[in-house]
Amino acid sequence: MSRIRQHLRGSRRLATAGVAVTTATLLTAALSPDAAAAADRPTRAGAIENAASALLAQAATLGLTSAEGTSVRDVIVDKDGTQHVRYDRTYHQLPVLGGDFVVHLASDGAYRSANRATRSRISLADITPSVSAPKAADLATNALRALNLGETLKKLTAKPQLVVDALHGTPKLAWRTDVVAQDSLGNPVGRAVLTDARTGAQIDAWDTIETASGDGKSLYSGTVPLQTTQSGSTYQLKDPTRGNTYTGDAANKTDLCILTSICISRAPSTVFTDADNHWGTGATSDRASAAVDAQYGTDVTWDYYKNVHGRNGIGGDGKGSYNRVHYGNKYNNAFWDDSCFCMTYGDGDGTTFGPLVSLDVAGHEMSHGVTSKTAALTYSGESGGLNEATSDIFGTLVEFYADNSSDPGDYLIGENVVRSGSGLAALRYMDKPSKDGNSADSWSSSVADLDVHYSSGVANHFAYLLAEGSGAKTINGVSYNSPTSNGSKVTGIGRTKLGAIWYRALTVYMTSSTNYAGARAATLSAAKDLYGAGSSEYAAVGAAWSAVNVS
Structure with a gap:
């Protein structure tokens, strides 16, 4: 289960004093007394303008020179008006891997600090390659x-x-x-x-391709509600209430791409239609059944991010993504693709996996889209493990958020898509990741050498411990017994606080190069912001990281 990274788009050129930036023009209008209070909170455009001024003043601190350009990737404005503007960087118009940084501003726009993916000064003799x-x-x-x-x-x-x-x-x-x-x-x-x-x-x-109103009868989640669009005498599986997200049939075809963002041809995504607005039969023989799961997964994930974290759509811009089901021939995978802003699901080989459209898989894949629009964690080494873990964490939280009796929340990843007789109970186990035979329970210097789906175990284990604590526990009928690397006893603070801390760390403090030590720092900063440096939540974050040998 995976994502395909998005290429850098556009640039903001730097000139005298290191920076020449484009600022937004702010329009003012007469406001009612009630609206005036709300207007005190900076807008996205206002935050970008404030950050532009900060770049001019802090160019040397941020390592910016006249050879470099910046472009805004994401903006977060806290309820108290604190602003966080995330940038990508170019050098002589070349994208800089690890050049991203986040500028933090006070509510009045004053510069506070910055998080940089890397701190090395960029100074190349020339940009002519020796290798063609x-x-x-x-x-x-x-x-x-x-x-x-x-x-x-x-x-x-x-x-x-x-x-x-x-x-x-x-x-x-x-x-x-x-x-x-x-x-x-x-x-x-x-x-x-x-x-x-x-x-x-x-x-x-x-x-770059890795692995995991009407109603519909799904394969894994029972009968679920669906918002659809009427078109003449038929209905389309397109949700106008969630950015026109839709699900289409890939007709068992695949993409032909010369670059992750440039495809000569794409598998189709012919939107599903239905005459009576009752979709699928709950059986794989009906192609609409898998579509019901995919659309439902999109709906619940959209609602989770909006209702829990205030994020309007995966990109934070209110725009919907789309799904392709029945992709490829017995394709044992599902993936998120930034270049089409879509989720793609294979049908599985029928022996090891069934259709990979379960709720936690959908939440996992769409969360890759959130990561690409925020921290853009590089998909290798420890940052790659954190990227995968972020999707496992939020995919799990989406499953609990759904509160669906046909698919109760658990800390098993992809358990519904695994076929009986395959020898697998799930793809991954968050309480004790090593149960899959490959994943790491705790950090060591060799973790960076593991496949990202296995190095993710360290953060998955941290997340379980932070939410639920160590030792034996039964949740929704599933038994867990989570160990700690240092023999400590960890007391959990609940899934809601785990989600709040991880989301803020991802969107405000993590960068493309964040490793496990950096993730500890980012989550502690997030816990401090949300609950205070002397809070039990802050202490729990530190204890959970120590329990997986990250200090």
Whole structure:
């Protein structure tokens, strides 16, 4: 279960004193006394303007020079007017991996502090690569072939992009090459390969396609309500109350992409229609049944983020995403794709997995979209584990939020899509991640070398301990017995506070390079903001991280 990262769009150029920024024009209007109080809280445009002034004054502190540009990725304005503006960075118009930072401002717009993904000053002798783009494409292609040893890859394409890599030590010129292909079944495989543009050495690599009103009868969640759109004498599975999110049939086809954001052809997403506004039969033989699960998962995830965290849509802009079901041929995967802002679900092979449209999978995939619009945690090493864990954490919280008796909340990931007889009870276990045979229960120096779906275990375990505490416990009929690495006893503070702390840490303090030590700092800052430095919640965050050996 996964996401495909979004490419940087646009730039804000820097000039004298390090910064030349575009500011928004604020329009004022006569306000009623009641509206005047609400107007005291800065708007998004106001926060961007305040941050622009801060960039001018703090250019040296933020490591900005006349060679660099910035673009706003996200804006958070707290209820008390405190502002947090997140930026991406370019160097001579090249995207900077690890160049992102968050500027924190007081309610009056005064600069307070900043969180930077990396602190190294960028100063390259020139931006002319020694390794050619075709050579970088060949190296990335070979890396994908090596990873899929024994597979005949078809329709293989690679697209290199020149970038500045500030994530891996001293900033250097690099090629980021996105290479995609289809396996022997026609299903997509993809890899982003980071290559030193001077030497041709591989710096890093990560997967780009990874793994996990009417009513409808779903496969996993029973009969569920659906908001639909009437079109003539039929209904479309499109929800006008949630940004026109919709679900379509991919007709068992796949995408052909030369880059994660540039596709020659996409599998279709023909919106489902129905004559009586009662969708599916609850059986896989009816193609609409999986569509019901996907649409329901989208609805509940949208509602969770809006009602619990005040986020209006996955991108925070009120715009809906869409779903594609019945993707590929026996495709054992589901993934989020930033380039289409959509979720895609395979039907599974029928032996190990059924259709991968369960509620926690939907919440997981859409949460990748939230991460891409906020911290954009790099999908490798410890930050990659945190990226996956973020989706597991929020996917789990979405499942509990739904309060659906057919699929009660639990701390098992993907338990409904696993077929009996497969030897699996779930994809992952948050109370004791090592139960899957691969995931880490606690941090060690080797965690960064694990696949991100296994290094995520450290944060998943932290999240369980913070919410529920250590030791034996039964929740909704499922038994758990969560250990600690230091033998301590941890007392949980509940799922609501876990979600509040993790969401604030993700959207305000984490950056693309955040590792586990950084996640501890980010969540402690979030707990301090929400509950106070002397609160039991703040202490619980520290205790839960210590219990998974993060200090």
